Amino acid sequence: MNNKQIPYKxxxxxxxxxxxxxxxRADMKNKPAPLLDPNTxxxxxxxxxxxxxxxELARQELNETDAYIDIPQEIVDFYKMYRPSPLVxxxxxxxxxxxxxxxxxxxxxxxxxxxxxxxxxxxxxxxxKQQGLKGVTTExxxxxxxxxxxxxxxxxxxxxxVFMVKCSYEQKPHRREVMxxxxxxxxxxxxxxxxxxxxxxxEFPGTSGSLGCAISEAVExxxxxxxxxxxxxxxxNQVLLHQTVIGLExxxxxxKYDIKPDxxxxxxxxxxNLGGLISPFMGRKLRGEADYEFIAVEPxxxxxxxxxxxxxxxxxxxxxxxxxxMYTLGSGFIPAASHAGGLRYHGMSSVLSQLYDDGLxxxxxxxxxxxxxxxxxxxxVEGILPAPESSHAIKVxxxxxxxxxxxxxEKTILxxxxxxxxxxxxxxxxFNDGIMSDYVPTDEEIANALAKCPDF
Amino acid sequence: MNNKQIPYKxxxxxxxxxxxxxxxRADMKNKPAPLLDPNTxxxxxxxxxxxxxxxELARQELNETDAYIDIPQEIVDFYKMYRPSPLVxxxxxxxxxxxxxxxxxxxxxxxxxxxxxxxxxxxxxxxxKQQGLKGVTTExxxxxxxxxxxxxxxxxxxxxxVFMVKCSYEQKPHRREVMxxxxxxxxxxxxxxxxxxxxxxxEFPGTSGSLGCAISEAVExxxxxxxxxxxxxxxxNQVLLHQTVIGLExxxxxxKYDIKPDxxxxxxxxxxNLGGLISPFMGRKLRGEADYEFIAVEPxxxxxxxxxxxxxxxxxxxxxxxxxxMYTLGSGFIPAASHAGGLRYHGMSSVLSQLYDDGLxxxxxxxxxxxxxxxxxxxxVEGILPAPESSHAIKVxxxxxxxxxxxxxEKTILxxxxxxxxxxxxxxxxFNDGIMSDYVPTDEEIANALAKCPDF
Numbered sequence: 001m002n003n004k005q006i007p008y009k010x011x012x013x014x015x016x017x018x019x020x021x022x023x024x025r026a027d028m029k030n031k032p033a034p035l036l037d038p039n040t041x042x043x044x045x046x047x048x049x050x051x052x053x054x055x056e057l058a059r060q061e062l063n064e065t066d067a068y069i070d071i072p073q074e075i076v077d078f079y080k081m082y083r084p085s086p087l088v089x090x091x092x093x094x095x096x097x098x099x100x101x102x103x104x105x106x107x108x109x110x111x112x113x114x115x116x117x118x119x120x121x122x123x124x125x126x127x128x129k130q131q132g133l134k135g136v137t138t139e140x141x142x143x144x145x146x147x148x149x150x151x152x153x154x155x156x157x158x159x160x161x162v163f164m165v166k167c168s169y170e171q172k173p174h175r176r177e178v179m180x181x182x183x184x185x186x187x188x189x190x191x192x193x194x195x196x197x198x199x200x201x202x203e204f205p206g207t208s209g210s211l212g213c214a215i216s217e218a219v220e221x222x223x224x225x226x227x228x229x230x231x232x233x234x235x236x237n238q239v240l241l242h243q244t245v246i247g248l249e250x251x252x253x254x255x256k257y258d259i260k261p262d263x264x265x266x267x268x269x270x271x272x273n274l275g276g277l278i279s280p281f282m283g284r285k286l287r288g289e290a291d292y293e294f295i296a297v298e299p300x301x302x303x304x305x306x307x308x309x310x311x312x313x314x315x316x317x318x319x320x321x322x323x324x325x326m327y328t329l330g331s332g333f334i335p336a337a338s339h340a341g342g343l344r345y346h347g348m349s350s351v352l353s354q355l356y357d358d359g360l361x362x363x364x365x366x367x368x369x370x371x372x373x374x375x376x377x378x379x380x381v382e383g384i385l386p387a388p389e390s391s392h393a394i395k396v397x398x399x400x401x402x403x404x405x406x407x408x409x410e411k412t413i414l415x416x417x418x419x420x421x422x423x424x425x426x427x428x429x430x431f432n433d434g435i436m437s438d439y440v441p442t443d444e445e446i447a448n449a450l451a452k453c454p455d456f
Numbered sequence: 457m458n459n460k461q462i463p464y465k466x467x468x469x470x471x472x473x474x475x476x477x478x479x480x481r482a483d484m485k486n487k488p489a490p491l492l493d494p495n496t497x498x499x500x501x502x503x504x505x506x507x508x509x510x511x512e513l514a515r516q517e518l519n520e521t522d523a524y525i526d527i528p529q530e531i532v533d534f535y536k537m538y539r540p541s542p543l544v545x546x547x548x549x550x551x552x553x554x555x556x557x558x559x560x561x562x563x564x565x566x567x568x569x570x571x572x573x574x575x576x577x578x579x580x581x582x583x584x585k586q587q588g589l590k591g592v593t594t595e596x597x598x599x600x601x602x603x604x605x606x607x608x609x610x611x612x613x614x615x616x617x618v619f620m621v622k623c624s625y626e627q628k629p630h631r632r633e634v635m636x637x638x639x640x641x642x643x644x645x646x647x648x649x650x651x652x653x654x655x656x657x658x659e660f661p662g663t664s665g666s667l668g669c670a671i672s673e674a675v676e677x678x679x680x681x682x683x684x685x686x687x688x689x690x691x692x693n694q695v696l697l698h699q700t701v702i703g704l705e706x707x708x709x710x711x712k713y714d715i716k717p718d719x720x721x722x723x724x725x726x727x728x729n730l731g732g733l734i735s736p737f738m739g740r741k742l743r744g745e746a747d748y749e750f751i752a753v754e755p756x757x758x759x760x761x762x763x764x765x766x767x768x769x770x771x772x773x774x775x776x777x778x779x780x781x782m783y784t785l786g787s788g789f790i791p792a793a794s795h796a797g798g799l800r801y802h803g804m805s806s807v808l809s810q811l812y813d814d815g816l817x818x819x820x821x822x823x824x825x826x827x828x829x830x831x832x833x834x835x836x837v838e839g840i841l842p843a844p845e846s847s848h849a850i851k852v853x854x855x856x857x858x859x860x861x862x863x864x865x866e867k868t869i870l871x872x873x874x875x876x877x878x879x880x881x882x883x884x885x886x887f888n889d890g891i892m893s894d895y896v897p898t899d900e901e902i903a904n905a906l907a908k909c910p911d912f
Contacts, residue, residue, distance in 0.1 A: 007469075007470040007536070008536040008537055009536070009537075011467045013463075014463040014464060014465070078839075080463070080465070081465075081548070081838065081839045092537070092611075110566050111840075112839055112840050112841045112876070154835075154836040155548075155839070173881070173885070174879075174881035174882075177881040177882075177888060178841060178878075180884075180888045181832055181887075181888060182835065182836060379568065379638065380607075380610040380611070380638060381611070382537065383534075383537050383607055383611070384567075384568050385634060385637065422570075422630075422634075422878040422879065423630075423878065425630035425633040425634060426633075428633050428634075428637050429629070431637075432633060432636045432637060
């Protein structure tokens with residue numbers, strides 16, 4: 001514990017913006033398992049990945065040796081429009097919980113995409129532009145990633161085609177309009193515009209779609225067009241790499257004010273925010289320079305780390321993507337319809353999967369009604385309406401702070417507040433009306449989905 | 457023009473937060489005309505106003521002599537959660553317009569209420585709490601003010617009853633849910649819950665409501681209850697006073713970086729943002745210390761300053777509020793249904809009305825399709841999706857910058873970016889779909905509405 005006066009919000013100077021991303025794989029003893037070609041089952045090469053991704057991004061995807069990778073100046077300039085993001089001391093939450101713990105959150109919601117997703121979107125759009133491409137394709141579920149990519153594409157003058165999971169497309173027309181305002185085209189998925197979409201529609205008529213389907217469509221839309229590549233908002237190593245700007249800023253701010261986090265908490269869907277936040281701290285832990293407790297928080301309706309298996313699996317429903325070794329619930333797993341927020345991907349970043357498997361990180365799952373209770377409390381005392389995803393981390397941070405009250409420990413808790421909930425009011429309404437329900441998949445459901453993982 | 461390196465975003469330190477609000481009336485030679493009792497037509501007293509407003513706020517309302525009024529520490533502490541707000545250099549917009557002008561905007565959208573409204577909401581809630589009240593009532597149109605007051609009330613544990621203009625209530629269910637998440641009760645206006653509401657419903661069955669109606673209902677709901685007072689989000693002197701935190705911060709940031717604005721631009725509905733932004737600069741102008749050009753921007757569908765009359769008028773439809781001398785279109789004036797954003801009040805702050813009448817400030821009106829064009833351009837280059845209201849100022853700032861390109865002048869332009877448009881996507885959708893229309897009231901319509909102003 002330090003005695004310096006900590007402001008409510010710590011803003012680093014523009015000059016303190018990270019100039020390099022941090023690649024945690026360079027410091028990992030057990031490297032994450034390689035992506036495999038779905039046909040040959042051989043490790044993917046830069047060349048192979050370049051058919052789907054921009055070449056420079058394919059290089060970043062496979063780079064396990066360089067601990068630091070320069071952030072191009074154009075990206076730094078874009079970052080300056082909304083970064084450094086504040087590290088906030090949750091004085092009001094501490095008071096409301098009457099806890100001796102010190103609570104901090106790194107707030108990534110102060111930009112129009114409403115989340116941290118913009119950090120990687122702008123990087124991926126930049127490399128696409130550099131490569132002389134016409135445009136990019138992607139999928140989006142809750143809509144934060146699609147919005148971020150639309151903004152980034154508008155900035156660099158790229159065409160942007162978003163496949164939006166059909167149920168989200170219908171339930172979130174406002175998200176769709178933000179993307180359109182930034183010039184993106186938005187197609188509900190599965191759609192008739194791709195072969196894989198037509199196949200899925202034939203097999204499952206009337207389906208409301210899933211992230212896995214939308215990924216397959218977006219990949220096909222990119223690979224079947226001249227001058228397009230596919231980009232993804234989470235799971236991949238390159239995305240975690242770009243997102244380390246979160247953790248690097250958080251670490252600089254902590255160091256500057258002599259704040260020493262004991263516990264670092266983040267919500268985990270595909271792992272982009274959690275990986276970005278914890279990587280630099282994990283690096284210190286891996287190098288033996290410091291120790292931290294890391295906690296991944298996932299929804300109990302999509303419990304990838306806590307109830308999944310660490311095996312090779314398909315990344316998408318259409319099975320067009322490389323295979324990844326990761327904690328997974330099986331590529332056919334779709335969270336129950338009652339599940340409100342994002343964090344619904346069946347798998348988890350290979351980096352985080354490996355770190356979790358090595359016992360370097362914990363994971364817990366929480367139910368959505370308790371998540372919304374935490375969200376409401378946080379909104380009222382801290383004045384920020386959090387995204388349902390981010391609220392998973394809030395819930396566990398509050399739990400940790402309450403434990404401190406019981407034990408009298410003065411722990412320092414840091415969590416990632418990934419975004420705002422302005423486009424999630426339909427879910428908040430369900431909570432306000434007392435009609436939100438919880439769903440926890442049965443062991444049988446998970447076993448059935450896992451049974452469809454590729455066998456080798 | 458200065459040569460210092462200006463960052464993209466200037467954040468003042470927490471310690472540089474204003475500790476006093478600035479009361480421009482103290483420096484005005486011609487004071488704004490007093491509020492009059494609607495029955496006696498005598499100037500309102502603190503005692504009289506205290507039946508409707510908190511006593512301390514009534515005092516601030518009538519205070520024409522103190523140039524500076526201390527901001528209570530509890531309010532400063534709340535401000536620290538989202539202030540100082542950034543003064544942003546619009547480098548990307550300058551580049552996109554290819555203008556020699558330097559463009560700055562003071563961005564008030566980085567808080568959950570989505571606008572500057574929170575600056576006064578927290579002050580008014582604080583004084584209500586200090587006075588030992590149970591709760592507050594108010595009206596809201598577009599919903600920013602209601603959201604801000606809900607947040608402020610939750611923070612101080614006050615009950616909050618919001619009367620929301622019926623058409624907004626129906627068209628903006630998400631805004632309503634934000635308020636409910638903060639614990640406020642939201643009633644569509646006109647409603648059966650007040651006498652004045654029932655009267656209006658009887659006279660105009662099926663009406664979709666107006667701000668003027670909602671004000672009357674909120675006032676009745678406060679004065680007919682023990683322990684409640686009415687609070688208002690704009691127009692009043694007290695509100696302009698609280699909003700000077702915007703201008704004071706902007707001025708400090710300008711001084712710190714040696715930025716000398718030539719033109720200062722703000723959108724104007726009731727005047728709270730414009731008044732708050734320009735007051736401290738206007739003070740310098742009134743005291744002969746500096747000169748600035750001030751421009752109020754209003755929608756051509758509600759052209760209060762540019763086409764209204766400077767007379768005493770009713771502030772609400774039910775005629776329960778004091779009379780105010782202001783530029784007005786008549787209390788019965790309601791902008792055409794095609795009008796999308798806020799800025800729809802029939803009158804204008806007495807302070808701004810007087811300054812405008814004295815020739816110290818200019819006013820222009822702009823059409824909504826050109827406003828949304830400017831909004832879209834701004835969103836794409838500056839990465840912030842602006843509120844339709846704020847976009848009025850963006851439009852005129854861009855016009856000014858384009859003029860500089862033509863003349864070669866290196867003017868410094870400062871405008872107020874009051875908030876974000878996340879809850880305005882229905883309007884953006886109309887614009888994206890190319891079905892947004894403009895409406896400019898005829899001279900006859902305005903003359904008819906003005907004819908109903910009280911005659912004395």
